[in-house]
Amino acid sequence: MKILSVENLEKSFGDLQVLKDISMEVNHGEIVSIIGSSGSGKSTLLRCINRLETIDSGKITVDGQIMVSTENGKVQYANNDILNEIRLKTGLVFQNFNLFPHFNVLKNITQAPIRVKKVPKDVAEKEAMDLLKKLGLENRKDAYPHQLSGG
Structure with missing residues (x-):
């Protein structure tokens, strides 16, 4: 499809x-x-x-x-x-991404679904963790933007 x-x-x-x-x-x-x-x-x-x-x-x-x-x-x-x-179905990560510096990875990923789509926090966190696992990044969920590589 x-x-x-x-x-x-x-x-x-x-x-x-x-x-x-x-x-x-x-x-x-x-x-x-x-x-x-x-x-x-x-x-x-x-x-x-x-x-x-x-x-x-x-x-x-x-x-x-x-x-x-x-x-x-x-x-x-x-x-x-x-x-x-x-x-609501599309998104774009900019080349010069603008993550919230005071949020960890998990919170940066879950903010839009929770605030814009009104997804319950536990559901948004599960979906975020599933995405991070697909990318092999689940161990970075608690990292802050300044602790991440730009690549």
Whole structure:
């Protein structure tokens, strides 16, 4: 089942075209890496998918909901209710991540689900620990950002 579909995505900053006819799909359960040289558009692509940047043309569908499409040459974003639903299903860790320096790893991971989605603390902590285990980082749950590698 497709959880993300990007079709013919285009994005420019002035005269510089950063994304040129980018298409991709991500299916449920897949792990995908976006690789490329510095300045090749990786972050811009992710920022467009998370609507931190607007697109010039193309279509993005998240979990079956059209976030943005181009109709008759005009970019049309979904209504705010749909965009908010999509935002609850997506996330982005910035290159210069901004963790709360006074929270340990576990608390940094659980803050959004607890505060935004109203997930009970015990459920959020279990899900966070499951994620940390998948990454082999469960032993870092009590570490603070300054104690972690930037890599």
